[in-house]
Amino acid sequence: MKRPLLAALLAAVxxxxxxxxxxxxxxxxxNPARAADVKNDAxxxxxxxxxxxxxxxxxxxxxxxxxxxxxxxxxxxxxxPSGRVYAVWPDEYDKVSKPxxxxxxxxxxxxxxxxxxxxxxxxxxxxxxxxxxxxxxxxNYHDYPDPFMGKVDPAVLNAAVYKALKPGGLFVIVDHRxxxxxxxxETDTLHRIDVATVKQxxxxxxxxxxxxxxxxxxPKDPLTATxxxxxxxGKTDQFVLKFGKPR
Numbered sequence: 653m654k655r656p657l658l659a660a661l662l663a664a665v666x667x668x669x670x671x672x673x674x675x676x677x678x679x680x681x682x683n684p685a686r687a688a689d690v691k692n693d694a695x696x697x698x699x700x701x702x703x704x705x706x707x708x709x710x711x712x713x714x715x716x717x718x719x720x721x722x723x724x725x726x727x728x729x730x731x732x733p734s735g736r737v738y739a740v741w742p743d744e745y746d747k748v749s750k751p752x753x754x755x756x757x758x759x760x761x762x763x764x765x766x767x768x769x770x771x772x773x774x775x776x777x778x779x780x781x782x783x784x785x786x787x788x789x790x791x792n793y794h795d796y797p798d799p800f801m802g803k804v805d806p807a808v809l810n811a812a813v814y815k816a817l818k819p820g821g822l823f824v825i826v827d828h829r830x831x832x833x834x835x836x837x838e839t840d841t842l843h844r845i846d847v848a849t850v851k852q853x854x855x856x857x858x859x860x861x862x863x864x865x866x867x868x869x870x871p872k873d874p875l876t877a878t879x880x881x882x883x884x885x886g887k888t889d890q891f892v893l894k895f896g897k898p899r
Contacts, residue, residue: 673703674703676726695886709734714784714787717795720752724737728764737767739771741771742801745801756770776808784817786822790826794827794843806836810823810859814858819897823897825891827890829844844879854895861894861895869891
């Protein structure tokens with residue numbers, strides 16, 4: 653086998669998610685209701701990550717701190733009319749991210765996103781109205797121990813997520829990679845967290861580690877700049893971890 657071809661194959665293997673689910677139907681990915689999101693798919697890998705999270709029609713999905721709703725819309729279309737998506741902001745986050753939650757409420761009032769329910773609640777009081785199949789959070793797990801969130805111990809969040817999930821349910825975390833050994837020391841300054849720390853914290857709550865995706869990896873990120881720095885914004889090295897609640 654020629655070296656260029658071998659290198660390409662190796663790169664594809666390394667980028668592939670471990671434990672990925674089935675690809676999303678084209679009717680979901682190409683739905684006209686997400687036409688404005690499609691231009692971000694190459695960068696954010698939404699369809700691939702929703703497949704990695706094993707989302708299926710009829711499921712109950714909890715999108716924790718959903719921002720502008722890029723993933724919320726994919727979840728909504730993927731679970732369909734028989735499913736439900738909870739778009740949830742901690743009160744502390746909602747205060748600084750306005751009008752995100754209000755924009756989401758307006759979106760959820762019209763088809764095809766009427767299966768989305770928008771909620772706010774205290775950061776220390778994560779809860780869900782019904783048992784969940786998936787809790788998903790992108791680029792926000794690192795916020796919980798920071799001052800503006802009330803310095804919530806991630807153990808409090810992880811225990812609440814564990815309780816809210818059905819047996820066999822999944823907890824998927826996407827976040828900005830921190831330097832090995834830094835733990836949570838740079839969550840408030842660089843907005844990064846050490847992936848080993850996240851694995852330890854989540855498995856300590858009773859979860860099993862079920863897979864990792866390198867879809868958002870960027871080995872050129874030096875991990876030393878704040879994620880808002882112009883040199884790296886939108887291109888940070890991000891980890892994607894999947895944890896399961898034992899059946």
